[in-house]
Amino acid sequence: MSVQFKILIGILFTVATIVVLVLYGINEDNRMSQYQKNFAGRTIQAGAEYYETYCATCHGEKGEGIVGKGPPLNRTDLLDLKKTPYLKQIGWQGTTPDFIRNTIAAGRPQFSSYYAEENYQQHMPTWSEDFGGPLRPDQVNALTAFIMNWAPGENPPLIALVTPTVGPTPTPIPPEEILKAIPFPMPPSDQIIAEGKDLYTKNCQACHGENRDGKGPGGLGSIKPPRDFTDCTGMAQVSLVLHHDVVVNGLPATGMPAWGKKLSTEEVWKVIMYEREPCKLYTP
Amino acid sequence: MGLFNRQVKKKTENGNGKANGNAPNGHDTNGHDVPPSPETGEGGAELFDVKTAETMGDRVGGALRDKSPHAIKALMPWIDKARSGPEGRAEFIDKTKEVAWVQADNTVRAISAGMGIADTRAFFRGDPPIEKPNPRYKVHVNAFFAHLRPKYYEKASTKFSHTFALGYLSIYMFLLETITGVILMVFYTPSDRRAYEDIVKIMSSIPYGQLMRDLHRVGAELMVLIVVLHMTRVFLTGSFKPPRSFTWLTGVVLLILTFALSFSGYLLPWDQLAYWAVTIGTSMAKSVPPKEIVGYFSNLIMRGGDTINQNGLLRFYLMHVFALPAITLVLISVHYYRVARSHGISLPAAEEEDPDPAVRKAAKERIDYLPELFTRELLWAAITTFLVVVYSAYVFHAPLQEHSNPLHTPLHTTAPWYFLWIQGLLKDAFVLPAIRALDQLIISSVKYIGVVMPPGSTIIVPLYDSPAWMGVILPTMIIPALFFGVPYINEWWEKFWGSKPSRQLLKNRKGTVVVAILSTIFMLVIWYQGTPFYGVTAPPAVEIGQAFLPEEGVLPPVPLVPDDWGPIRRLGYENLPDGEYDLAEYAVPKTTYTEFERILSAIQQEIMRRGQLWAEGDTEHGLPEPTGVFTIEQWQPNGLKRIELQINWTKTTPSDTGEFKRVIYLQQDTRYQ
Numbered sequence: 012m013s014v015q016f017k018i019l020i021g022i023l024f025t026v027a028t029i030v031v032l033v034l035y036g037i038n039e040d041n042r043m044s045q046y047q048k049n050f051a052g053r054t055i056q057a058g059a060e061y062y063e064t065y066c067a068t069c070h071g072e073k074g075e076g077i078v079g080k081g082p083p084l085n086r087t088d089l090l091d092l093k094k095t096p097y098l099k100q101i102g103w104q105g106t107t108p109d110f111i112r113n114t115i116a117a118g119r120p121q122f123s124s125y126y127a128e129e130n131y132q133q134h135m136p137t138w139s140e141d142f143g144g145p146l147r148p149d150q151v152n153a154l155t156a157f158i159m160n161w162a163p164g165e166n167p168p169l170i171a172l173v174t175p176t177v178g179p180t181p182t183p184i185p186p187e188e189i190l191k192a193i194p195f196p197m198p199p200s201d202q203i204i205a206e207g208k209d210l211y212t213k214n215c216q217a218c219h220g221e222n223r224d225g226k227g228p229g230g231l232g233s234i235k236p237p238r239d240f241t242d243c244t245g246m247a248q249v250s251l252v253l254h255h256d257v258v259v260n261g262l263p264a265t266g267m268p269a270w271g272k273k274l275s276t277e278e279v280w281k282v283i284m285y286e287r288e289p290c291k292l293y294t295p
Numbered sequence: 296m297g298l299f300n301r302q303v304k305k306k307t308e309n310g311n312g313k314a315n316g317n318a319p320n321g322h323d324t325n326g327h328d329v330p331p332s333p334e335t336g337e338g339g340a341e342l343f344d345v346k347t348a349e350t351m352g353d354r355v356g357g358a359l360r361d362k363s364p365h366a367i368k369a370l371m372p373w374i375d376k377a378r379s380g381p382e383g384r385a386e387f388i389d390k391t392k393e394v395a396w397v398q399a400d401n402t403v404r405a406i407s408a409g410m411g412i413a414d415t416r417a418f419f420r421g422d423p424p425i426e427k428p429n430p431r432y433k434v435h436v437n438a439f440f441a442h443l444r445p446k447y448y449e450k451a452s453t454k455f456s457h458t459f460a461l462g463y464l465s466i467y468m469f470l471l472e473t474i475t476g477v478i479l480m481v482f483y484t485p486s487d488r489r490a491y492e493d494i495v496k497i498m499s500s501i502p503y504g505q506l507m508r509d510l511h512r513v514g515a516e517l518m519v520l521i522v523v524l525h526m527t528r529v530f531l532t533g534s535f536k537p538p539r540s541f542t543w544l545t546g547v548v549l550l551i552l553t554f555a556l557s558f559s560g561y562l563l564p565w566d567q568l569a570y571w572a573v574t575i576g577t578s579m580a581k582s583v584p585p586k587e588i589v590g591y592f593s594n595l596i597m598r599g600g601d602t603i604n605q606n607g608l609l610r611f612y613l614m615h616v617f618a619l620p621a622i623t624l625v626l627i628s629v630h631y632y633r634v635a636r637s638h639g640i641s642l643p644a645a646e647e648e649d650p651d652p653a654v655r656k657a658a659k660e661r662i663d664y665l666p667e668l669f670t671r672e673l674l675w676a677a678i679t680t681f682l683v684v685v686y687s688a689y690v691f692h693a694p695l696q697e698h699s700n701p702l703h704t705p706l707h708t709t710a711p712w713y714f715l716w717i718q719g720l721l722k723d724a725f726v727l728p729a730i731r732a733l734d735q736l737i738i739s740s741v742k743y744i745g746v747v748m749p750p751g752s753t754i755i756v757p758l759y760d761s762p763a764w765m766g767v768i769l770p771t772m773i774i775p776a777l778f779f780g781v782p783y784i785n786e787w788w789e790k791f792w793g794s795k796p797s798r799q800l801l802k803n804r805k806g807t808v809v810v811a812i813l814s815t816i817f818m819l820v821i822w823y824q825g826t827p828f829y830g831v832t833a834p835p836a837v838e839i840g841q842a843f844l845p846e847e848g849v850l851p852p853v854p855l856v857p858d859d860w861g862p863i864r865r866l867g868y869e870n871l872p873d874g875e876y877d878l879a880e881y882a883v884p885k886t887t888y889t890e891f892e893r894i895l896s897a898i899q900q901e902i903m904r905r906g907q908l909w910a911e912g913d914t915e916h917g918l919p920e921p922t923g924v925f926t927i928e929q930w931q932p933n934g935l936k937r938i939e940l941q942i943n944w945t946k947t948t949p950s951d952t953g954e955f956k957r958v959i960y961l962q963q964d965t966r967y968q
Contacts, residue, residue: 014421017670024677028684032503035688039502045966046499052962055935057697059960073930085931148488149698160933160962 051156058157061150065138074161079266080133082126089125090162097125107162112155117142132235132265186252190295194277198293199284207285210278214270215286223289235265243290251295254283366394408441409433418666431665444664445635451647451658452640453668457532460675461525462634466627467676468518471683472556473620475511483563485612487605490565491698498695509687515557516854517683519713522553530781531811533798534641540782542638545630547778552623554713559615561711562608567847570699571708573611574603579717582762583771590767602701644798686855694858696847705846706837707827712854719824720765722831730759826852835905835918836942840957843898844940848967860967862894863938868963871927871936878902878923895925902942919945934963 063072069081076083083089088096090107101124103110116139123131138144139151146154195203211223218230218237225239240246258279259271270279287293349357360371370390377387400411407415410430417425424431435441451457482501483493497504526546529535535543562573577597583590599606634640641647646658662668696705710718734755738748777784788806789796797803823829832838848858863871870891882903884896902923909917921944930937939958946953 012671014419014666014670017667017674018419021670021674021677024674024681028677028681031681031684031688035506036503042505043499043502046505048964049966050495050499052965053697055962056960056965059930059935059937060958063958147698149491157931157935160931160935162933 054153054156055160057150058153058155058160061146061154062157065146066154069133074158076126078129079131081135082123082129082131084158085161087162090159108155108159111158112151115139115146115154116144116148116151118144186295189252189255192276193280195280199281203281204285204288207281207283207288210274210282211285214274215282218266219286223286230266235262237267238286240286241289243292246287246290246292249292251283251287251293254287255279258283366398370394407434408438409436421666424663429663431663434665441665443631443635444669445639447661447663448668449639449642449658450660450662451642453662454643457643458640459524459528461521461528462640463672463675464521464679465518465525466631467679468514468521469623469627471514471680472511472518475507475514476616478507479511480616485563485609487565487608490563490608494564494566494695505692506684506688509691509693510683511560512693513683513687513691513855515560516712519553519557520854522550526550527811531800531807532641533644533800533804533807535782536785536796536798537782538638539633539641540786542630542633543782544779545626545633547775549623549626549630550778551775552619552626556615556619556623557713558711559611559619562603562611563615564695565608565699567696567699567703567705568694568850570603570701571704572710575708575710575718576714577603577607579721579762579766582760583767584760584763586763604701641798644800648797648799691855691857694848694850706833706841707831707849709825709827709850709852712850712852715825715852716818716821717766717770717825719821719826719829720770721762722824722829723761723765724824724830726765727756727759727761730755822852832915834955835908835916836921836944836955839898839901839905839923839942840940840955842901843894844938844957844959862897864959864961864965864967866890866894867966868934868936868961871938871961873927873929873936876925876927878925898923898925898940918942919947930960936961 062070062074066081066084069077070084071077071081074083074085089098098107098110114135116137118137119135122134123129136144138146138154140147199207211219216227218227219225219240220227220230220237223240224242225237227237230237238245238249257267259269261267261269261271270282274282284293347354360368370387373383373387373390376383396412400413403412403415404410410418410433411426413425414430417423418431432446435444435446479497482497482504484490494508497508529543529546558573558576562569577594580597581590581594583593595601597607597610598604599610642658646654649655649658709715731753734753737754738752741748785807794803800808833841843861844863845859845861848860850858859865870889872891876895878895878899881892881895881899884893888896902918902921905916905918906921907917909919911917921942923943924941926937926939926941928937928939929935937958937960939956941957942955944953
């Protein structure tokens with residue numbers, strides 16, 4: 012190859028490179044905005060995964076909120092960037108994403124004033140590692156992006172948010188009927204108590220504790236701590252009928268679920284017997 | 296007097312105003328001729344009010360004459376001649392051309408560091424040099440960058456099929472990486488809180504940012520490839536034999552430095568891929584024996600802590616941008632100095648050792664570096680730049696997975712492709728089974744002398760520290776020692792067999808061919824063992840999930856191929872219809888199927904294959920009577936879908952859950968290539 016040929020081909024390739032760079036550059040603005048959208052999407056996806064793990068137990072799988080646990084997060088009165096009625100109401104001067112991000116990061120020292128009528132008895136925990144929580148800053152940002160992605164969408168129907176989950180008030184059943192429904196002879200045998208223990212371990216232990224003393228981890232933060240079944244003076248005030256009522260219908264304001272929906276009558280009574288076993292309170 | 300060195304004139308008797316000391320012979324202190332100054336009259340002492348018989352025009356002319364460049368001064372007599380008539384004018388024009396040519400020639404000589412106009416012309420035409428001695432050699436003496444290169448090469452050593460320009464390309468890649476690296480450095484902060492964000496910013500907000508990052512990545516992978524190929528070429532052409540042994544040594548060090556540079560840069564994006572690949576790599580340092588001292592401290596020094604965190608990132612960053620490039624530059628200089636000045640590029644052995652002296656002489660014929668080889672190198676640079684830019688712009692994009700999560704190791708994490716061989720060694724498919732077999736042999740043979748050992752006992756196996764041997768001693772001590780020792784082992788081998796040192800591969804170095812083939816096979820085998828295809832199985836349902844909905848983008852075990860996020864993500868948000876799909880209905884693919892339905896069918900076929908494996912008795916890879924359900928649900932009205940693959944099978948043990956769920960979310964704007 013002669014020198015001139017090499018010089019010529021070299022110039023051709025150099026020009027070709029410059030042409031490629033120019034063509035690439037013409038599309039660059041478009042590519043960058045595509046990438047930004049792409050990455051915003053990936054952030055929302057990551058936020059959805061973290062939400063499932065960390066937030067859904069209190070705020071609901073789809074952000075609809077859970078009675079007694081956490082307010083809804085998918086409603087336009089919180090998220091609407093134009094109106095932000097709730098934020099205006101509390102006098103927040105910043106942006107909605109900042110509000111959400113700071114709430115997640117630092118938590119709240121008091122109970123929620125959003126849907127305050129629900130009397131949430133647990134306050135928002137601290138999540139960011141900057142304030143002692145478990146999440147990294149990028150995870151907090153991803154969660155914020157995910158929650159903001161519910162805006163502006165239509166308000167989904169409130170799922171039994173204000174009213175208790177039991178539906179219309181049932182006609183009260185006289186106590187004798189309730190006591191007649193106990194499916195085993197009283198006082199309960201050891202077999203009944205053992206079966207009650209099985210059910211207690213699966214359903215109640217998380218809040219009421221392994222030793223039935225109300226010190227389970229799930230009950231921390233409640234303004235009314237879970238019932239301590241070993242406290243016999245207190246338990247003496249709780250009749251069988253009252254005990255049955257609380258177990259079946261729950262106490263929405265404290266987070267005590269309505270177990271009547273999940274357990275059968277027989278199972279409910281077995282658990283009650285196990286719970287009353289420390290103080291041996293088997294009379295009505 | 297000159298125009299610019301006026302003095303305030305005192306009212307003196309002769310008033311010629313020359314208060315500065317003039318040399319007595321009529322020259323002023325600058326050595327220029329000073330025309331005799333005319334008588335001045337009485338006059339003011341103002342700077343510009345000089346009484347002299349000269350007109351302003353004369354004074355300006357005089358100053359121009361004094362201070363004019365030599366060329367114009369040389370022309371002065373001809374300027375006067377030109378006034379005298381047409382022949383004088385013609386002479387003046389000729390003389391001007393001559394003087395102008397000399398000036399231009401001098402300028403060109405200054406720019407080209409030694410070559411005049413005629414020689415520069417010869418340079419570009421590819422003609423032999425005109426002046427004697429060869430002015431092209433002057434360039435090599437006068438100019439810094441040219442002095443680094445040899446003045447001439449021996450003809451046969453410049454053949455493309457001999458070296459494939461691999462050494463040149465290695466340095467070119469180093470230069471490419473330095474330039475793109477410095478550009479990227481402007482936008483990157485080595486903080487664990489900012490690094491990932493900065494990479495995203497480079498890709499999304501900085502014009503040509505993605506191109507710079509992709510170029511840097513492509514350059515890095517190519518550099519490792521090219522350096523390995525260069526080493527292979529040098530090995531096969533025997534260009535490590537004396538006097539080139541020390542050059543080979545520096546070359547092996549450069550190979551290790553190239554790996555180190557690539558590995559240290561791998562961590563910097565701080566995504567899952569980077570974090571876990573480097574965690575694996577540095578955890579091998581923990582096994583350096585003695586573990587409690589050397590292993591413990593080398594791990595601490597590399598990582599800056601027990602696990603990789605902010606300290607580790609900063610250390611890797613400093614290594615990558617400063618320490619390693621500085622050492623590499625010094626070693627490249629040593630390596631290249633020896634090649635360019637000491638022993639030169641080797642000639643093809645067949646020509647160098649040809650019995651015919653005419654062939655040998657023709658091989659050693661000298662070719663000047665300037666211009667043939669210089670233009671050739673520039674051409675290689677232009678072609679390589681073009682190819683690399685096109686590849687980075689349109690084909691290959693550097694991967695970016697999710698933000699690094701120290702609490703979650705992605706499935707099938709691997710080291711970067713050039714370290715897969717170490718990962719394969721760690722799986723220890725040869726030595727550990729051999730030692731186990733040896734143990735069994737010993738246990739069964741001591742029975743004959745009456746020593747009965749309880750079942751399950753081991754003798755040698757506990758003494759054999761597999762990670763230390765396979766992860767540290769073999770890859771960082773024994774194999775590098777072999778590489779370093781190539782020239783010396785070769786010398787000893789030649790002495791042992793009494794063979795004449797020769798570089799002809801197929802004729803005189805058949806042992807080398809055998810070694811090359813065997814070591815290539817060995818490397819390929821352990822490289823394959825390092826991939827996730829060998830020796831690592833997750834539970835079968837997890838494998839199905841990983842095949843179709845991988846946790847992160849799966850990097851192929853070869854360089855320069857883009858990563859794959861699975862068929863569902865590639866299909867895209869728009870092509871995934873909501874619904875709950877019982878996979879059993881998709882067992883037999885129909886021709887009318889959409890792309891999505893074809894994927895469902897593929898999943899079902901994989902599920903059925905596993906069921907079949909179980910029925911045949913393979914309990915490790917099979918599932919008992921598996922069924923699958925694929926659900927797509929609109930999760931947020933603003934374009935977020937939840938995609939779930941659930942696989943159920945019959946429980947066989949109490950601890951078996953019988954269920955596997957893999958969930959991903961897909962947003963409408965995300966695109967996976």
